[in-house]
Amino acid sequence: MSISVPPVLYSKFPVRSQDSFYRQQVISLPYSFKNTIESVSVRAGCTLEVYDDSDFSDDAHAFEAPPTADLHHTLDRSFRTRSLDDDIESLRCWC
Numbered sequence: 870m871s872i873s874v875p876p877v878l879y880s881k882f883p884v885r886s887q888d889s890f891y892r893q894q895v896i897s898l899p900y901s902f903k904n905t906i907e908s909v910s911v912r913a914g915c916t917l918e919v920y921d922d923s924d925f926s927d928d929a930h931a932f933e934a935p936p937t938a939d940l941h942h943t944l945d946r947s948f949r950t951r952s953l954d955d956d957i958e959s960l961r962c963w964c
Contacts, residue, residue, distance in 0.1 A: 897923045897959045906957040908943040915964040923958045 898906075903923070911917045911934040921928040930950055934940035944954035 897925075898957070903958045904955050907945065907954060908941070910942075911940040911962070912964065913937055913939050915962060918961045919953060919957045920959045921953060921956045925959050925961070928952060928956070 906919075909917055909919070909932055911932050913934050914936045915934050917932045919930055919932070920926060930953055932940055932942055942950065944950045
């Protein structure tokens, strides 16, 4: 069974959970949030896939949280995700 659980996104600007775009499972970020994401948190057992453009292609990276713990990741602290720091425009999340 697949359920929609939104990831937590950390940006230079507030990303509130009541924003309508945030509750969706597949998200093309609104203009004001594009290219501002600096870190992510993914709930235990969920996967977050991020892309650096709005059409879910180019420079994709998946963050998979283990079944028993949430995953927290700052994009600029890893060589593998540094190119995505302030460069995410769309994402998908599933559990």
